Amino acid sequence: MVNLILVIAALMIGAVLIVASIQYIPADAQVRAQVAEKVERDLRTMEEGVVRYLEDNRGSDGSIDVGGIPRSDLLEELAVDYVFVPPAPSGGSWVSGTGFHEGFEAVWICLQPDEDGWNTGTRQALLDVGQTKADQAWIRGDECGRSTDTGGDHHTYWMVVERFEDRAPNRRIIPAPSPGVTMVLSQDQMATPFYRFDASLAVNLEDNQDASIEVRLEANQGDGGWVIRDRWRENLEASADELTVEAGGFPGQGGGGGGGIGSTTVQPTGTVSRGKTGILSAPLLPGEQVRVVVETSGDADLVWADEHTLRLD
Structure with a gap:
């Protein structure tokens, strides 16, 4: 009788482990996926705001004036007239500016960490997002607005202004x-x-x-x-x-x-x-x-x- 009880108990423990292994997803993996999804969505929101800004600053000849190059205070003009800036991932903030990228005038959108840096889940999520972008468009560096990838924790996304211009009638x-x-x-x-x-x-x-x-x-x-x-x-x-x-x-x-x-x-x-x-x-x-x-x-x-x-x- 005792042996029978032990066998039944062992089977129940095994069943619990199997169910748990199927249903359980580590919390850090869930956070990483959620942060990556949110950054993708928020970056699209920021990009749409930049497009509205560029269209609003197109001159009669089709050229676009971004208010000087380089600069790192463009976010002040984007919010709130062109975009409601979404909250950045915990431990960071959004920044926007202008510069020259690949030989072109460009606007950049950047996620920068605070002095404590990104936590592990957010850092991995940002790397995941970068894998979905063109190599020339997503740049990592030690500060925002970098045009060369050096592998830092500041993630800059570039948008070439010329692609939104319409100089020719x-x-x-x-x-x-x-x-x-x-x-x-x-x-x-x-x-x-x-x-x-x-x-x-x-x-x-x-x-x-x-x-x-x-x-x-x-x-x-x-x-x-x-x-x-x-x-x-x-x-x-x-x-x-x-x-x-x-x-x-x-x-x-x-x-x-x-x-x-x-x-x-x-x-x-x-x-x-x-x-x-x-x-x-x-x-x-x-x-x-x-x-x-x-x-x-x-x-x-x-x-x-x-x-x-x-x-x-």
């Missing part, structure tokens, strides 16, 4: 490009296309197959060689850290968080998806041959917007 609607097809957008004028698109990526954590997409605007230099004028890329990894459940109870809920009969690890499963919008744009010489190249791997897709524009200078 001659602007027309053009069709979406056919990937790989060579075309000439203008024989006798400088031409700047603005191709807009939506990209979607998805991965199954059990398949271990990443998804990626790269879109390039290439120009022919006349000797048969193609050079990249603009590039947009996105990658989604099919990986996630293992989740660990300590024996003896959940951490912070009694039972010691260890010291029991061991721990259980679980590999997360399921599907993760991501959607992003992008734009290809670069000035082209008169008569220059160009093409758009789209490369995907895994479950990745691109859909062109309904309307694209061409600016002639």
Whole structure:
């Protein structure tokens, strides 16, 4: 009888551990995901505010005056006329300014830590957000407004002003490009296309197959060689850290968080998806041959917007 009771007790303990390992997600992983999601959402809000500011400061000739370069006090003009600034992650603040980036006049939005720095979860979340941005647009440094990535805790997001300008009166609607097809957008004028698109990526954590997409605007230099004028890329990894459940109870809920009969690890499963919008744009010489190249791997897709524009200078 005693043996039977021991067997039943062992089975019950095993069942509890299995259920716990399936349902429990470490608190730090939850915080990291929540912070990353909020930063993405808030950055989009800030970006929309900058766009409204740029449109409101466009002159009659189409040029945009950002009020001096460089500067680091643009947030004073953005709030609240153009954006309600969302709260920054705990231990930090939003900053905005202007500068030269990759040779262009640009506006930057930055998340900077206070003197105590980011906590571990927030730091990792910001690194996660940076992985979703173009390498040239998301810069880490020891202060805001840096144009070269040095790996610091100040995260600067750059927006090139020229892409929002409309200096030329001659602007027309053009069709979406056919990937790989060579075309000439203008024989006798400088031409700047603005191709807009939506990209979607998805991965199954059990398949271990990443998804990626790269879109390039290439120009022919006349000797048969193609050079990249603009590039947009996105990658989604099919990986996630293992989740660990300590024996003896959940951490912070009694039972010691260890010291029991061991721990259980679980590999997360399921599907993760991501959607992003992008734009290809670069000035082209008169008569220059160009093409758009789209490369995907895994479950990745691109859909062109309904309307694209061409600016002639």
